[in-house]
Amino acid sequence: MPQLNGGGGDDLGANDEMISFKDEGEQEEKISENVSAERDLDDVKSSLVNESENNSSSSDSEAERRPRTRPDSDVYEKTRDYFSEALRRQQDGGFFKSPHYPGYPFLMIPDLTNPYLSNGSLSPSARTYLQMKWPLLDVPGSAAIKDSRSPTPGHLSNKVPVVQHAHHVHPLTPLITYSNEHFSPGTPPSHLSPEILDPKTGIPRTPHPSELSPYYPLSPGAVGSIAHPLGWLMPQQGQHMYSIPPGGFRHPYPALAMNASMSSLVSSRFSPHMVTPPPHSLHQTGIPHPAIVSPAIKQEPSGDLSPSMHHKPLLFDKKPHIKKPLNAFMLYMKEMRAKVVAECTLKESAAINQILGRRWHSLSREEQAKYYELARKERQLHSQLYPGWSARDNYGKRKKRKRDNKPDSKPEGKSFLLLNFSIRNKKQCVQYLPSEKMCDSPASSHGSMLDSPATPSASLASPAAPAATHSEQAQPLSLTTKPEGRMHHHFSVLGKASGLSSSQSAHSTGTSGSSQPMTPILTRPIPFTSLPPSMLSPPSPFHQALHSHHALFQSQPLSLVTKPTE
DNA sequence: CCTCCTTTGAAGTCT
DNA sequence: AGACTTCAAAGGAGG
Structure with a gap:
């Protein structure tokens, strides 16, 4: 559970947050966007390279080698x-x-x-x-x-x-x-x-x-x-x-x-x-x-x-394939994808997902809580429907992925692949960059943003958070404690490479809430998704200040994309 | 046609 | 216990 703090993941999460904020400040200014973007891009690239170096062979057959526990029914x-x-x-x-x-x-x-x-x-x-x-x-x-x-x-x-x-x-x-x-x-x-x-x-x-x-x-x-x-x-x-x-x-x-x-x-x-x-x-x-x-x-x-x-x-x-229940973000994606696509000219899912990821982080806790709760229900229902099902059953059904490699191996073919992708992506993104920016800009200057709930705490109490899944323990507002901006997304790869799995970094017990207890304004993202596309405009300085982290998310990917190939 | 990309989160495996 | 991996959705792109 990403949002929860405390527990083992606390530190990681905290770190993330700190880093993220740091970056936020750096990126507040759009002018410097390119510069930082370049740096980030470099980082990302290098990280990608490093990452890709590592796991070449292992992942390959691993999943497929795994025994299928579940017999299939014709x-x-x-x-x-x-x-x-x-x-x-x-x-x-x-x-x-x-x-x-x-x-x-x-x-x-x-x-x-x-x-x-x-x-x-x-x-x-x-x-x-x-x-x-x-x-x-x-x-x-x-x-x-x-x-x-x-x-x-x-x-x-x-x-x-x-x-x-x-x-x-x-x-x-x-x-x-x-x-x-x-x-x-x-x-x-x-x-x-x-x-x-x-x-x-x-x-x-x-x-x-x-x-x-x-x-x-x-x-x-x-x-x-x-x-x-x-x-x-x-x-x-x-x-x-x-x-x-x-x-x-x-x-x-x-x-x-x-x-x-x-x-x-x-x-x-x-x-x-x-x-x-x-x-x-x-x-x-x-x-x-x-x-x-x-x-x-x-x-x-x-x-x-x-x-x-x-x-x-x-x-x-055919083997029956019982899909995993969707997590909160997936639910959000399903919901918002069409909207994003409509608002933007983006077509590539990878790009769309980046936007969605940023938007996700820009959501208020309450909003995220809805999705977490939905996801929780999903899992519950899923488990009810398929008591014997395990996520493991689906392992190997897909072709393995090559990402998320450890940083220590040397660059091989994979690095190339990743690098190429980023370049390719850049190219493509350039096309829709304008629209993406437009549609993606979060808080923007819409006045309604200011109306966003100032006090998360109350709502927090309500929705269950992404809590311990199976245990379904009380999910006290894990959401509330969730750090809004995580390095994670802009350095998702890095984060993963560093062993910062999303779940790990995020998991926390709502109770401890040590770290990111909703800091009132700055930490609290203004949900921009509610804004009509037309209302989405470049964030005013005020909003930027309020939600600098949004700016971070916004600018990063875009800048990466727009940046001339290095 | 298949895989990758990308995102977050859940849950699995591995050490 | 922590680190790491896989899969869930989506659809364009590339091999």
């Missing part, structure tokens, strides 16, 4: 198809029209459905994975944000948004559930209300009367209360768990929400195949999790599950 794909088909059919005649998303449940909001249709940038399965889950998730984070008592200004809640639909990029992301506006029409089911006491953390989730209602446009009285099997999803007693629309049950993970009362309902909608006890990889519930992705499906861009796709024999021999 039936998985088949079953999955059945599910897809069945679900698709359901939806065809269902409440919402989003035929393309079989697993897509009640969370479907009319105006949000389109993006999911064919040309979304996200893989259907991936999208479905998250989207399907949201309905089940209670979102404390949202509560925190929406909570009037929270210092977080309303505009913050809009940040997670809805990415412009105009761009036909998939806007709907899990996080939209955090945004009031998205759900305004519907009434959130009470089961999603934050008014839950976290079973593990014991942290009460502040309920909001106004929020207790509907997240989904479901007819309240249709089905009645449904007890949720997952403890952390359990709403308080007396509240309606799930309202099922008369038209049909759309729960992404029916089994999760299924109890005696609704089992019949669900079962009636599922083909016998679906009820068939799944083999290993299929979740015990019999419901395929979106995280499970077969290569074939994974690559299927359209997300359209045409009938022809189902029942493909070849799927039988």
Whole structure:
């Protein structure tokens, strides 16, 4: 957990922060940007070289050599198809029209459905994975944000948004559930209300009367209360768990929400195949999790599950691939990528990710907390769905990566590769540099920035932080303590090379909070993501002062890019 | 077609 | 326990 301080990672984190701040000061002036950038570039390059020197052979086969613990089920794909088909059919005649998303449940909001249709940038399965889950998730984070008592200004809640639909990029992301506006029409089911006491953390989730209602446009009285099997999803007693629309049950993970009362309902909608006890990889519930992705499906861009796709024999021999649950940043990326792409002319994901990384750091703690909380839920749900799954299962599924090498070996082919990349990158970045700058400039001079919550502390209490994952211990505001700017990103490679893994450096126990306890202004980034693109302009001196670290992030990559090849 | 790049974070393995 | 590695998303680029 990045944000947490204390513990072993504390020192590292602290160091990072210090360094980062130092750099901030150095980079405050744009004029000197190039100079520093050059220096940084040199550093980065050298680091890259050093890094690349090291691990040539080891990583290669390592992952692949690893034994696969999990036996694969041939039936998985088949079953999955059945599910897809069945679900698709359901939806065809269902409440919402989003035929393309079989697993897509009640969370479907009319105006949000389109993006999911064919040309979304996200893989259907991936999208479905998250989207399907949201309905089940209670979102404390949202509560925190929406909570009037929270210092977080309303505009913050809009940040997670809805990415412009105009761009036909998939806007709907899990996080939209955090945004009031998205759900305004519907009434959130009470089961999603934050008014839950976290079973593990014991942290009460502040309920909001106004929020207790509907997240989904479901007819309240249709089905009645449904007890949720997952403890952390359990709403308080007396509240309606799930309202099922008369038209049909759309729960992404029916089994999760299924109890005696609704089992019949669900079962009636599922083909016998679906009820068939799944083999290993299929979740015990019999419901395929979106995280499970077969290569074939994974690559299927359209997300359209045409009938022809189902029942493909070849799927039988595919190994089910259960993806890792997305972490907070990944969730953020999914959410914001389209937006960034829309705002900028950037197309290369690497560049986009750099921007996203900076933006991520520029997010307020509250905002990050939302994502951390979402990620936590993701992991929880994932673990619920796939009790036996381990991240290790996916090791070796990808071709190994060559980065993150130790600095001590000598430069070999890899160095070249990295170097080349940086050069190439520069070239490319030059193209979109202007727009990137524009869109990427964080705080900018928008007045709204000033309105950003001045006091993080309160909100901090709310969302769980990226806490000990599995243990799910109380995640006391790890987020709050998280250092806003880390050297990490601009020297991500260095950081990694130095053994500063993100998690390590970041991990901290919220309690100790020794180091970076939200320093009021300077440490607190102004969330610029909430700003409309048009509002994004070069930061005023004032804002720069306030958020010099932003400037750091901004200028660095760009300068690197723009800098003439050395 | 496959891999890399890039980002952060989680979780794995290794020492 | 700490260091290190892999994977998660994404899509252009390069081999």
